[in-house]
Amino acid sequence: MSDVLKEWAAPMLEPLRGDIRVFTNGVRFAATVWNAATKMSEPPEVVADWLVEAAGSIGIPLSAETRELLAYLITTRREDYADDDRIVIDTEVRDGGDEYRITVASAVPGDAVASRI
Numbered sequence: 001m002s003d004v005l006k007e008w009a010a011p012m013l014e015p016l017r018g019d020i021r022v023f024t025n026g027v028r029f030a031a032t033v034w035n036a037a038t039k040m041s042e043p044p045e046v047v048a049d050w051l052v053e054a055a056g057s058i059g060i061p062l063s064a065e066t067r068e069l070l071a072y073l074i075t076t077r078r079e080d081y082a083d084d085d086r087i088v089i090d091t092e093v094r095d096g097g098d099e100y101r102i103t104v105a106s107a108v109p110g111d112a113v114a115s116r117i
Helices: 002-008 010-016 020-039 044-057 064-080
Strands: 087-095 100-107
Touching (some): 002 010, 044 064
C-alpha cells in the first residue's frame, strides 16, 4: 500500500518535498483523500468540496486549485485503483537521505487484521 499511496498521491506530494514535516502532513492528508474516495459514493467534485470544507474547519485553508487536484485524485483513485478496497489506517514518513520513505498501515473494511505494507 505504501507504493500505491506514493504513486497515486505524487501530484500532491511532489511539491511538498524539502520539508519533512510538511511532506508528512501531505501524506496524512493524501490518506484522508484516499479513504474519502474509497468510502464516499458521491461524485468527485462533491467529495473534494467536503474535504476542502473539512480542512477549512480545522484551520487549513485550501485553494480552488487544491479542490481541482483533489477531484482529480478522487477520480484516479476510483478509476485506476478500483479493485483496491483498502483504507489507510496510519502513515509514517522517514527521511531516507535522497528520498522520503512512506510506510502505510492499511486494512480492507471487515478484515480483522491491519497490514503494514
